[in-house]
Amino acid sequence: MTETTQHRTPDSRPTGGLSAQYQPGEVEQRRYENWVSQGYFTADPASDKPPFSIVIPPPNVTGSLHVGHALDHTIQDTLSRLKRMQGFEVLWLPGMDHAGIATQNVVERQLAAQQLSRHDLGREKFVEKVWEWKAQSGGAILGQMRRLGDSVDWSRERFTMDEGLSRAVQTIFKRLYEDELIYRANRIINWCPRCLTALSDIEVEHTDDEGELVSIRYGEGENAIVVATTRAETMLGDTAVAVHPDDERYKHLIGTEVELPLTGRRIPIVADEHVDPSFGTGAVKVTPAHDPNDFEIGQRHDLPSITMMDERAVVTVHGPFEGLDRYEARPAIVAALREEGRIVAEKRPYVHSVGHCSRCKTTVEPRLSLQWFVNTGPLAKAAGDAVRDGRVSIEPAELSKRYFAWVDNMHDWCISRQLWWGHRIPVWYGPDGEVVCVGPDEEPPAGFTQDEDVLDTWFSSALWPFSTMGWPERTPELEKFYPTSVLVTGYDILFFWVARMMMFGLYAMDDVQPFNVVNLHGMVRDGHGKKMSKSFGNVVDPLDWIERYGADATRFTLARGANPGSDVPISEEWCQGSRNFCNKLWNATRFALMNGATVEGELPPAEELSAIDKWILSRLQHVIGEVDEYFATYEYAKVCDTLYHFAWDDVCDWYLELSKPVLAGSEAANSQRVLGHVLDQLLRLLHPVIPFVTEELWVALTGGETVVKAQWPAIDKELIDDAAEEELAALQKVVTEVRRFRSDQGLKPSQRVSAALTGLGNVGIDTHEPLIRSLARLDAPGDGFTATATLAVSGAITVDLDTRGTIDVAAERARLEKDRTAAEKEAAQCRAKLGNESFIGKAPEQVVTKIKDRLATAEADLTRIAAALEALPTA
RNA sequence: GGGCGCGUAGCUCAGUGGGAGAGCACUCGCCUUACAAGCGAGGGGUCGUAGGUUCGAAACCUACCGCGCCCA
Numbered sequence: 001m002t003e004t005t006q007h008r009t010p011d012s013r014p015t016g017g018l019s020a021q022y023q024p025g026e027v028e029q030r031r032y033e034n035w036v037s038q039g040y041f042t043a044d045p046a047s048d049k050p051p052f053s054i055v056i057p058p059p060n061v062t063g064s065l066h067v068g069h070a071l072d073h074t075i076q077d078t079l080s081r082l083k084r085m086q087g088f089e090v091l092w093l094p095g096m097d098h099a100g101i102a103t104q105n106v107v108e109r110q111l112a113a114q115q116l117s118r119h120d121l122g123r124e125k126f127v128e129k130v131w132e133w134k135a136q137s138g139g140a141i142l143g144q145m146r147r148l149g150d151s152v153d154w155s156r157e158r159f160t161m162d163e164g165l166s167r168a169v170q171t172i173f174k175r176l177y178e179d180e181l182i183y184r185a186n187r188i189i190n191w192c193p194r195c196l197t198a199l200s201d202i203e204v205e206h207t208d209d210e211g212e213l214v215s216i217r218y219g220e221g222e223n224a225i226v227v228a229t230t231r232a233e234t235m236l237g238d239t240a241v242a243v244h245p246d247d248e249r250y251k252h253l254i255g256t257e258v259e260l261p262l263t264g265r266r267i268p269i270v271a272d273e274h275v276d277p278s279f280g281t282g283a284v285k286v287t288p289a290h291d292p293n294d295f296e297i298g299q300r301h302d303l304p305s306i307t308m309m310d311e312r313a314v315v316t317v318h319g320p321f322e323g324l325d326r327y328e329a330r331p332a333i334v335a336a337l338r339e340e341g342r343i344v345a346e347k348r349p350y351v352h353s354v355g356h357c358s359r360c361k362t363t364v365e366p367r368l369s370l371q372w373f374v375n376t377g378p379l380a381k382a383a384g385d386a387v388r389d390g391r392v393s394i395e396p397a398e399l400s401k402r403y404f405a406w407v408d409n410m411h412d413w414c415i416s417r418q419l420w421w422g423h424r425i426p427v428w429y430g431p432d433g434e435v436v437c438v439g440p441d442e443e444p445p446a447g448f449t450q451d452e453d454v455l456d457t458w459f460s461s462a463l464w465p466f467s468t469m470g471w472p473e474r475t476p477e478l479e480k481f482y483p484t485s486v487l488v489t490g491y492d493i494l495f496f497w498v499a500r501m502m503m504f505g506l507y508a509m510d511d512v513q514p515f516n517v518v519n520l521h522g523m524v525r526d527g528h529g530k531k532m533s534k535s536f537g538n539v540v541d542p543l544d545w546i547e548r549y550g551a552d553a554t555r556f557t558l559a560r561g562a563n564p565g566s567d568v569p570i571s572e573e574w575c576q577g578s579r580n581f582c583n584k585l586w587n588a589t590r591f592a593l594m595n596g597a598t599v600e601g602e603l604p605p606a607e608e609l610s611a612i613d614k615w616i617l618s619r620l621q622h623v624i625g626e627v628d629e630y631f632a633t634y635e636y637a638k639v640c641d642t643l644y645h646f647a648w649d650d651v652c653d654w655y656l657e658l659s660k661p662v663l664a665g666s667e668a669a670n671s672q673r674v675l676g677h678v679l680d681q682l683l684r685l686l687h688p689v690i691p692f693v694t695e696e697l698w699v700a701l702t703g704g705e706t707v708v709k710a711q712w713p714a715i716d717k718e719l720i721d722d723a724a725e726e727e728l729a730a731l732q733k734v735v736t737e738v739r740r741f742r743s744d745q746g747l748k749p750s751q752r753v754s755a756a757l758t759g760l761g762n763v764g765i766d767t768h769e770p771l772i773r774s775l776a777r778l779d780a781p782g783d784g785f786t787a788t789a790t791l792a793v794s795g796a797i798t799v800d801l802d803t804r805g806t807i808d809v810a811a812e813r814a815r816l817e818k819d820r821t822a823a824e825k826e827a828a829q830c831r832a833k834l835g836n837e838s839f840i841g842k843a844p845e846q847v848v849t850k851i852k853d854r855l856a857t858a859e860a861d862l863t864r865i866a867a868a869l870e871a872l873p874t875a
Numbered sequence: 876g877g878g879c880g881c882g883u884a885g886c887u888c889a890g891u892g893g894g895a896g897a898g899c900a901c902u903c904g905c906c907u908u909a910c911a912a913g914c915g916a917g918g919g920g921u922c923g924u925a926g927g928u929u930c931g932a933a934a935c936c937u938a939c940c941g942c943g944c945c946c947a
Contacts, residue, residue: 021910021912022910206946206947353947405946406946527887528886529886566881567943570887574887576899582912583910584913586910587909637888644897653915743915743917750907836931837930841930842929843893843931844893850894
């Protein structure tokens with residue numbers, strides 16, 4: 001298998017230098033570099049063509065191409081290439097995200113290997129170090145995008161931390177600040193005790209974890225009250241116990257105080273509507289500094305907040321527990337309470353929902369702290385309205401419900417992060433508590449110091465559709481390409497990113513939406529629909545597939561699985577199938593070249609064409625129409641499926657086989673031209689999904705410069721030919737029936753059989769008799785022809801075969817009986833319907849007619865099957 | 876707990892009122908001058924369960940069972 005069969009074909013016929021098998025590795029790099037150097041992907045804002053633009057969801061600078069990117073990029077590249085061929089000026093803008101926490105973590109890990117922390121370097125040196133890291137190791141994904149074939153405009157690559165984008169960040173921050181849409185406040189936020197930073201709500205992942213539920217008795221005797229908690233350690237920070245105001249069990253206690261165990265503090269018992277009387281004992285401990293719900297209860301009842309842990313989740317309250325980590329403190333405190341006889345019940349394990357840092361998986365600690373927030377109210381309203389009024393459509397539309405649920409209930413967005421890598425908050429503080437927000441071209445007053453925090457990475461990502469085009473300047477790019485045409489991304493970041501781009505885009509761009517369409521795709525899963533995970537060992541590395549099967553096969557596998565809104569299962573077997581498909585195209589084109597296929601000159605007029613040529617041209621028109629329709633509705637799987645079947649079934653299995661005799665003869669010219677045309681069009685249609693093999697083949701076939709710039713096929717209604725399609729359907733039926741007979745009879749393909757065909761004229765295919773004979777391997781009846789079997793094909797065609805007396809009667813009887821059973825079932829179904837008066841009376845006329853036709857066909861079949869069975873010799 | 880979605884062939888999925896489909900897998904036969912990464916033929920499904928609407932339900936409605944995702 002290692003040796004290629006490059007010169008196996010007779011060299012008398014030109015093959016365009018194509019080997020017997022497609023070798024993607026040899027083609028891809030060469031083609032890609034050529035496309036880029038020719039400038040095919042460079043967008044021109046001054047162009048007269050209508051614009052089509054996509055901004056890439058910027059991958060993390062730390063990232064490498066995983067299979068999710070491969071899907072996302074395949075779709076974007078497919079759309080970009082399609083639109084380019086359709087005559088649009090296409091901008092697909094690439095770039096990367098600085099990925100605050102992720103990148104800082106990477107560099108900190110490197111420092112840790114040298115026993116250093118970022119504090120040893122200091123802020124300035126550390127940030128320098130991160131830039132160094134980026135220069136050396138960042139952006140591996142960019143090279144990998146080339147291998148996938150991404151037709152991005154490399155001349156416009158951007159980075160969220162580059163100068164222009166930083167300027168955009170500062171500009172919008174100041175605007176929002178001045179519009180009072182950004183504020184600073186002491187709030188309870190999600191805190192990662194490992195990353196030591198605040199997180200926004202959506203950077204927290206909830207999972208059901210095993211914990212414990214401990215019931216603790218506060219107070220003594222009649223005034224005792226039992227609270228249930230999963231976080232016993234936080235009792236050190238309790239400032240109240242809350243019950244529901246209507247809870248009869250506790251009415252007498254409302255307004256009284258109990259002693260908080262282990263501390264000697266006395267805390268009030270308050271009534272609050274938000275307490276669920278059915279949870280636990282119906283009484284809850286209130287720790288305003290360490291729980292978001294408790295924080296709100298605290299606000300409503302004016303309770304003090306006692307912070308009992310530091311930023312690393314270590315207990316800071318003086319006493320025996322001071323210095324213990326939260327997980328050490330929990331059992332220690334439970335033990336101490338148990339000793340006092342205060343533990344009433346313990347449930348272990350107790351499964352409940354726990355939040356984790358989306359970056360490092362550490363359990364999030366709610367923490368009261370001073371942070372910056374975006375007031376999302378008016379921004380989220382506008383973001384919802386843009387979808388509601390149709391300026392932005394979400395595809396598939398069902399997912400817009402989720403979008404509304406999110407934007408209509410958005411919490412204020414915590415945007416400050418206690419990190420060093422990111423856009424530093426442009427707010428400066430004066431010696432006397434002055435606060436100044438500094439714009440891009442402004443200087444802070446002397447003696448002021450800048451806020452230490454940086455912005456959430458998603459803050460700059462939210463500006464991506466316009467910051468990358470030069471905003472806040474009014475650039476030709478913005479003029480031409482904003483709003484962007486489509487945003488392609490996974491439904492998992494609808495909230496992270498899409499909603500935020502909508503808010504900032506509408507705000508910054510005078511209420512013009514950042515994109516017209518949001519095309520959401522699913523998550524890539526393994527061949528059994530399971531989530532890919534390292535621990536499960538089912539992760540596909542797209543680069544591995546590209547290496548072994550080619551970028552086109554990888555892309556086709558992904559696109560073929562991409563049904564709207566649903567996840568995309570892939571497996572290596574299916575990728576092999578895609579590779580086989582590319583090879584099929586390769587060989588079809590090779591065959592065409594060996595047989596003089598050409599794209600020179602006009603197509604011959606219909607009246608000069610054979611039914612076969614007219615048929616394939618007609619089929620092609622339908623396919624063009626279907627592909628256009630499916631692209632318009634983002635049905636990538638159906639685009640692929642349609643083209644796969646047209647190419648393999650119609651073109652290769654039938655058209656090429658039917659054309660072989662003509663192409664080998666002296667009157668091949670018309671078919672050579674039609675074959676050239678069909679392949680030319682087919683390769684164009686496939687190019688957006690599988691760019692490399694189509695480019696190689698199209699150039700070989702047509703001698704053109706590149707299929708990248710070729711015009712997208714348009715339907716020619718003149719070429720639709722129903723008569724030719726019916727004719728070919730009849731022809732296919734005869735051939736298939738004879739093949740089935742041969743197969744059932746165990747006749748080998750090499751075994752020629754004499755046969756007489758009658759009745760072909762009944763369906764107008766008498767002229768195709770030689771073809772039928774060739775495809776079904778039937779010889780003309782010679783002297784001494786004796787029919788030993790008769791095959792009655794529906795449509796009054798009869799094939800008498802001379803099988804030299806060796807007919808397998810049992811096999812033939814079985815075959816006919818199977819046909820009879822099917823026909824009987826069909827006839828019975830039809831009769832039942834037609835015998836139903838309600839059906840006749842209420843069903844539409846064309847349905848009734850159709851059923852009548854079906855019955856007639858079934859009855860005719862039954863008659864000929866009965867005759868054939870009758871004619872069989874008895875065993 | 877709230878919301879959304881899904882149960883169709885061994886696997887993964889199309890089909891959304893009128894003849895149960897595809898890819899892969901499987902069985903049988905073939906080195907057939909483009910392709911064995913191929914060609915030809917075939918087997919395989921009470922469309923999750925139970926009711927209902929309808930002349931007619933895989934599709935529409937209700938309930939239940941099972942699974943998934945998002946949010947709290």
